[in-house]
Amino acid sequence: MSLCVGVPKETKPLEGRVALTPAAAAELVRRGVxxxxxxxxxxxxxxADADYRAIGxxxxxxxxxxxxxxxxxxKVKEPVGAEIDRLxxxxxxxxxxxxxxxxxxxxxxxxxxxxxxxxxxxxxxGHLPILSxxxxxxxxxxxxxxxxxxxxxxxxxxxxxxxxxxxxRGEVVVLGAGNAGGAAVRAAAAMGANVTVFDKNPRQLERxxxxxxxxxxxxxxxxxxxxxxxxxxxxxxxxLLPGAAAPHVVNRAQVAQMQPGxxxxxxxxxxxxxxxTTRATTYDAPTYVEEGVQHFCVTNMPGAVPRSATQxxxxxxxxxxxxxxxxxxxxxxxxxQAVNVSGGEVVHPALRG
Numbered sequence: 001m002s003l004c005v006g007v008p009k010e011t012k013p014l015e016g017r018v019a020l021t022p023a024a025a026a027e028l029v030r031r032g033v034x035x036x037x038x039x040x041x042x043x044x045x046x047x048a049d050a051d052y053r054a055i056g057x058x059x060x061x062x063x064x065x066x067x068x069x070x071x072x073x074x075k076v077k078e079p080v081g082a083e084i085d086r087l088x089x090x091x092x093x094x095x096x097x098x099x100x101x102x103x104x105x106x107x108x109x110x111x112x113x114x115x116x117x118x119x120x121x122x123x124x125x126g127h128l129p130i131l132s133x134x135x136x137x138x139x140x141x142x143x144x145x146x147x148x149x150x151x152x153x154x155x156x157x158x159x160x161x162x163x164x165x166x167x168x169r170g171e172v173v174v175l176g177a178g179n180a181g182g183a184a185v186r187a188a189a190a191m192g193a194n195v196t197v198f199d200k201n202p203r204q205l206e207r208x209x210x211x212x213x214x215x216x217x218x219x220x221x222x223x224x225x226x227x228x229x230x231x232x233x234x235x236x237x238x239x240l241l242p243g244a245a246a247p248h249v250v251n252r253a254q255v256a257q258m259q260p261g262x263x264x265x266x267x268x269x270x271x272x273x274x275x276x277t278t279r280a281t282t283y284d285a286p287t288y289v290e291e292g293v294q295h296f297c298v299t300n301m302p303g304a305v306p307r308s309a310t311q312x313x314x315x316x317x318x319x320x321x322x323x324x325x326x327x328x329x330x331x332x333x334x335x336x337q338a339v340n341v342s343g344g345e346v347v348h349p350a351l352r353g
Contacts, residue, residue, distance in 0.1 A: 017309050172194065186212075
């Protein structure tokens with residue numbers, strides 16, 4: 001008998017994503033997997049309870065009933081508040097966790113004793129297949145939101161990033177050329193901004209150099225980073241060490257050198273942020289000002305586009321969920337090495353250091 005899979009409604013502020021679309025849920029039901037969705041879980045992404053009921057999923061009346069029934073809890077973001085109290089020692093949790101930036105949640109999950117497998121630490125042939133689509137979305141959002149925050153009514157310095165005839169182009173600096181940073185580079189370049197991207201990987205830099213003539217790809221040398229940051233209208237942090245806390249690439253003194261009304265969007269905030277002045281925010285209050293610079297550091301950036309993000313996440317995650325339902329899933333290194341905590345112990349190496 002397969003594990004009972006439960007999909008709860010997300011509770012982070014303005015988080016409209018759901019772990020499974022009705023189409024993905026139908027794949028589980030077709031394979032005989034007992035599946036339940038919390039009432040209203042898909043509403044934020046445009047999926048009604050009736051859509052799930054039509055494919056054979058149960059609809060649970062509330063979170064208490066869902067967590068009490070489920071053996072495998074599949075959600076989008078890390079459990080918060082009352083969700084933590086609902087988890088049980090014999091459950092398997094599959095979601096984004098980002099525990100390196102959240103020692104309190106790490107302790108709570110260890111105290112509960114369950115096994116938690118994190119989306120962001122699933123590695124398949126050197127890639128991060130479940131994290132990648134959300135990184136892509138976050139990279140695009142960072143540019144879209146940053147462009148808006150540069151408008152004077154939002155407290156910005158009042159510039160048009162792409163410029164126009166007789167007007168200078170805006171300056172965008174991106175720290176990291178992975179999935180999130182690459183998406184940000186492409187979005188900013190398409191707007192017409194001057195884009196400078198930093199990374200330590202020559203292959204990534206070569207890839208970024210080919211994006212467009214208005215993209216400059218440089219090795220991450222402190223002096224070069226500092227000079228570029230000081231001139232940036234929009235600074236985007238996108239440094240990732242899978243499973244580990246993000247290193248601070250830009251310090252407070254460097255942020256203070258930016259012009260008033262400039263903008264920082266730190267996509268790495270889920271892992272603590274790669275800019276010293278970063279602190280986590282939600283979509284209820286997404287921005288704050290430090291050193292005269294507006295900061296956008298929302299920990300669930302893709303939650304702003306839940307319909308698109310849910311479809312991308314569900315498609316990327318489903319193959320690994322199906323593997324997780326096999327009793328021998330621990331023999332698969334892609335999943336075994338993605339376990340963050342289990343039986344009261346921290347398992348993932350990046351969290352032990």
